[in-house]
Amino acid sequence: MSTSLDPVTLAVIQNGLQQVCAEMDVAFSRSAFSPVISETYDRSDGIYHRDGGALIAQGEDGLPVFVGTMQDCTAAVIERAKKVEPGDVFIVNDPYLGGTHLMDVKFVKPFFYKGELFCWLANTGHWPDIGGAVPGGFSASATESEQEGLRLPPVKLYKAGVLDDEILSIILSNIRIADQRIGDIKAQAAALTVGERRLTGMLERYGRDTVDDAIAELRRRAAQQMRAKIAAIPDGSYDSEAVVDSDGVVDAPLFIRLTMTKQGEELYFDFSRSSPPCEGPMNSVIATTRSSVYLAIKHIFPDIPINAGTFEPLHVADPDGTFLYARYPRPVSGCAAEVSQRIAEAVFAAMTKAVPDLLFAAPAGTSGNFSLGGLDPKTGRGFVCYLISGGGYGGHMGGDGLSNGCSTIGISKTTPIEVVEQRYPILYEEYALREGSGGAGKSRGGFGVRYKVRLRRGKARASFVMDHGRVGPQGALGGGDGAPNTVLVERGGETYTPLHLSKEQGIAIAEGDAITVETPGGGGYGDPRRRDPERCARDFRRSYYTADQIRERWGVVLAEDGSVDRAATQAERS
Amino acid sequence: MNGTTAGRLVGVDVGGTFTDLVCLDPSAPGGIRLAKVPTTVANQADGVLAALAAAGVEAGQVEQIVHGTTTTTNALLERKVARTGLITTRGFRDVLELGRRTRPTSYGLTGRFEPLIPRELRLEVAERVDADGEVLVPLDEAGVLAAVEALRTLGCESVVVHFLHSYANRAHERRAVELVRQAWPEAAVTAGSEILSEFREYERGTTAAVNAAVQPVLRRYLDRLAGGLAQQGYARELLVMQGNGGTVAAGLAADQAVNTVMSGPASGVIAAAYTATAAGFPNAITYDMGGTSSDVGLILDGLPRIHAELDLEYGMPIHVPMVDVHTIGAGGGSIARIDEAGLLRVGPESAGATPGPICYGRGGTEPTITDANLVLGRLDPDKLLAVDHPVTVDDVAAVIQARIGDPLGLSAEQAAAAILQIANDKMAGAVRMVSLARGHDPRDFALFAFGGAGPLHATALARELAIPHVVLPARPGITNAIGCVVADLRHDYVNTLNTPLSTLDIADVHRLFREQEAAGRATIEAEAVEVERIEARRSVDMQFQGQSHILSVALEHGEPSLESLEQRFAAAYWERFAVELPEIRPVLVNLHTAVLGKRRPVPLAALAGSDERQATAEAAIIGRRSVWFEGTGRVDTPVYRRERLPEEAAFAGPAIVAQFDATTVIEPGQSARLDRDGNLLVTVRVGEVR
Secondary structure (H helix, E strand, O other): OOOOOOHHHHHHHHHHHHHHHHHHHHHHHHHOOOHHHHOOOOEEEEEEEOOOOOEEEEOOOOOHHHOOHHHHHHHHHHHHOOOOOOOOEEEEOOOOOOOOOOOEEEEEEEEEEOOEEEEEEEEEEEOOOOOOOOOOOOOOOOOOHHHHOOOOOOEEEEEOOEEOHHHHHHHHOOOOOHHHHHHHHHHHHHHHHHHHHHHHHHHHHHOHHHHHHHHHHHHHHHHHHHHHHHHOOOOEEEEEEEEEOOOOOOOOOEEEEEEEEEEOOEEEEEOOOOOOOOOOOOOOOHHHHHHHHHHHHHHHOOOOOOOHHHHOOEEEOOOOOOOOOOOOOOOOOOHHHHHHHHHHHHHHHHHHHHOHHHOEOOOOOOOOEEEEEEEEOOOOEEEEEEEOOOEOOOOEOOEOOOOOEOOOOOOOOOOOHHHHHHHOOEEEEEEEEOOOOOOOOOEOOOOOEEEEEEEOOOEEEEEEEOOOOOOOOOOEOOOOOOOOOEEEEEEOOEEEOOOOOOEEEEEEEEOOOEEEEEOOOOOOEOOHHHOOHHHHHHHHHOOOOOHHHHHHHHOOOEOOOOOEOHHHHHHHHO | OOOOOOOOEEEEEEOOOEEEEEEEOOOOHHHEEEEEEEOOOOOHHHHHHHHHHHHOOOHHHOOEEEEEOOHHHHHHHOOOOOOEEEEEEOOOOOHHHHOOOOOOOOOOOOOOOOOOOOHHHEEEEOOEEOOOOOEEEOOOHHHHHHHHHHHHHOOOOEEEEEOOOOOOOOHHHHHHHHHHHHHOOOOEEEEHHHHOEOOOHHHHHHHHHHHHHHHHHHHHHHHHHHHHHHHOOOOOOOEEEOOOOOEEEHHHHHHHHHHHOOHHHHHHHHHHHHHHHHOOOOOEEEEEEOOOOEEEEEEEOOEEOEEOOEEOOOOOEEOOOEEOEEEEOOOOOEEEEEOOOOOEEEEEEEOOOOOOOHHHOOOOOOOEHHHHHHHOOOOOHHHOOOOOOOOOHHHHHHHHHHHHHHHHOOOHHHHHHHHHHHHHHHHHHHHHHHHHHOOOOHHHOEEEEEOOOHHHHHHHHHHHHOOOEEEEOOOHHHHHHHHHHHOOEEEEEEEEEEEEHHHOOHHHHHHHHHHHHHHHHHHHHHHOOOOOEEEEEEEEEEEEOOOOOOEEEEOOOOOOOHHHHHHHHHHHHHHHHOOOOOOOOEEEEEEEEEEEEEOOOOOHHHHHOOOOOOOOOHHHEEEEEEEEEOOOEEEEEEEEEHHHOOOOOEEEOOEEEEEOOEEEEEOOOOEEEEOOOOOEEEEOOOOOOO
């Protein structure tokens, strides 16, 4: 630590960097147009090192899946940028260059202080559409990148502060609902300007060298903090597995197989035994694979800061030859929303073996993406409606899992039923807690959701990209699995379950047809027979489970009036 | 006290630790009576009566008593609420349990949530209305009656009727409520759309559930208090503070009990708005720093910012119009520690009131912000209010040395200074975010600081935030009670239209505004409280089509035209986001009318009443001590006694201003002046900052 860097200055600069990110986050979401960014916070803002793009600080309110991806993407821009000047803003969404899916569009801006490049600012915003075969971009059956939408290599959208109308017109000519995009583009660029202004203030106050020293010191300390956490994990190798239902094209499960090795103060993640690359869009790009590991670790140790130092002791070997290291032109539209959550689940499962007290059984782990696109005859206008669903979280040492929690990689809120019904020609017949779905355990899993929507008029096409339809979220330490995801299509009076269970694209439906979705419950934690019978009786009173389920899964016998039959329970449990 | 009630006005506010009372009494010396007594947790009414006694006020001789209570807020946070049942649309009873699909924190997957109404008390009936208000399934009246019987058997005392899209068509909800009331007159009944006629089923339903759950609790409490006051001869209507910063007659308060949630912080901001505006600062950020947390509010053009998006805790949205107060996790009791990375952190953990800071001598062992202030000479070691067992400054310094100093290689004093700097930096950052998130730059505001610890940190915060003016009111420790005496009667009405301006029938807007105002006027008249005049403030919530954020736009008096709505929205949007979007259609989402019964102005100068005033500022100096300041280190600093300062006294920092329940720090280079109402106005040099 240099002499100019006293402990107060260091802490104040850390707080200041975090504040710059927080202000960019606020500026972006407050002025963004699409609800995906303004309401569901599917965005992130951060500060990256001038040499190589290493993460300096990232907003705590950003979407978790972006924790590790933006430094890779900034690195890709730095590598390709020939000449940069103040006011330039690169736009890029290439998944293979440090990305996720095409809908996640990054803006990357060099930040100059007194004429010299000091660092890079970048943000990601999920655009509601990026062209491609499916409105919204969540394809269930694309087999090459081009079907997924417009792919942008790093190009300067703003040159010295001026928006390039030609590039803009190429973009707007290739996406749906283009007329509203300009609002988001302006908001996304303006957020970086806010960051620039605040960072300048900070450099004026503390001096360039002091801030530089602080950044290096903070990185060193974050690594130290992460290592202190790792040191407490017993040395050893821990294997785990998680299953993706299918790739949406070939009806066969994809396996994520992880060997996590803890040695001293380092953690090694080896996914090399996972399934090979797949035909459909469930491949993951390497940046997303790494980021999924990072966000899983952050869920386990929420108080560690997010910067490049944190990631130093986490070693994710490149899983060459597996579906977790996709290269062009493998389709990847399912990686950010679904595969990422299975990777995190594998990390949770391995960690459960290492440090069970800190962990939780698997959460629902699917974004539950259901999109419906069509023409509303009443308004004469096209519409694209997305419903994203939550599910149960896993039980844990401290108690039962949360019901209807949002995806592992997200932090967003659902759109209210009343808003969906105002905007789209559909009617909910039910939106309910999915009874019986939480996995059994000393602490049971939380519950998924059961909803049924009916098309009121016209025709539409329905698509799903969900997961956990084949097996439910894993229980931990003897706990049972949560209930798997189900989809039921009611079309022309007949009902069927999609072949790929949780994935299907472009199902033509008409007035009166309905879709029922049941999202997964969370896994149970610990031996169900050690659950307090009174908790089971309460769960019965609330109709979370039937008396038969309570008896079967927990060995608790309830009397006619719902109270615990102690003697029978004792007999059942012994 | 003499035998008449003339002009005698009492504000009494119940806080977490103390119940504060202020009585404006022309017959008292200095025109004011004050009391601070311990809050009686089991029954707050006892503390209220004790405060009256302590101030020497006889209730029978008071013209008006205005009361701020935390009864409903506490009941919710502690879940000591009435057993409440729900009757709702078939298929949707779990809306209140499923929430908006979130989790309590971005990271960590072990959150918990319990809905206010457990599942077995949530019953469904057949009925359905769509988004246009059209009836798709008629109301099953027999089903409603069956649900009533079931809830009665299950031991409920309160019932919520909450139907989907009732904001668009209330007929089913109204009819169901009628049926419940007929079949079960003893039950408290809340209709979702009665409390909040806005779309968003989870928020509307939860708001209604909150109302129902606290209604019987508040009614019992107010009945008890009113009974106690009546015994003392108080014959007028008791007024109760609401979260919207206005008051309501006690007889009506329980009907909309949800409106009293968070009324304490609201009344602080109301007092601030009144005081700051009178002092010439109609735009102010309020900073109320207490033991465990601090509340931040915004005052724009003399009016507190109102919003309708409070989350009382995770999963408990309360969407009624309230004074927008944001709580940040830093207070005098915030704990300083060294984290795993070897960095000094302050908060969010707090020592609270028990064990409290080390210097309270109640067994606290972890250094806090208050302890740092003590070691640095900012607090007078002889005057610690809440001390039980004496602890010396050296004792406190030794702990700071061991816990913070040694790991960082600092002396005790340097460590205390580090705690203070980091705390101030963090609080300043939080205040900044609060104002930015609401679209304002803090530099355009004055800082109005109150609460036990607010004046101790205000000038440093202002310096950090580049705020040039700090206002410290005459009685920073009883600001909430003052809010009670200056607040107007207030009732808010919201209706959802959610219609693009292009298809809007402006006659509907005018009709709804008129109905809202008429409802407010009728309510105020029914309250039988003396008001000078009734005033209606209209605003609209608007958005561009496709957006989810709404922007609140205040309207002038008179009936708005479509053009004026469009223009005002465009102007407000530009001011807020610096973006023009002529391509996209504006939508009118909500109509809002606040109807205010303006009460007689209160003479603020009376609050500063003191019989100790000296001729000069110098004569108010009661001692000197060595105080640490950022940039200069220890400086020999005069200590002024606030009650002795003459009107218009002017002096320069460094200075400490001590008074009964607060200490103000004025930094070197800053200057202070006492205005006619007894406010201390501090000018902060902000040139070199940011």
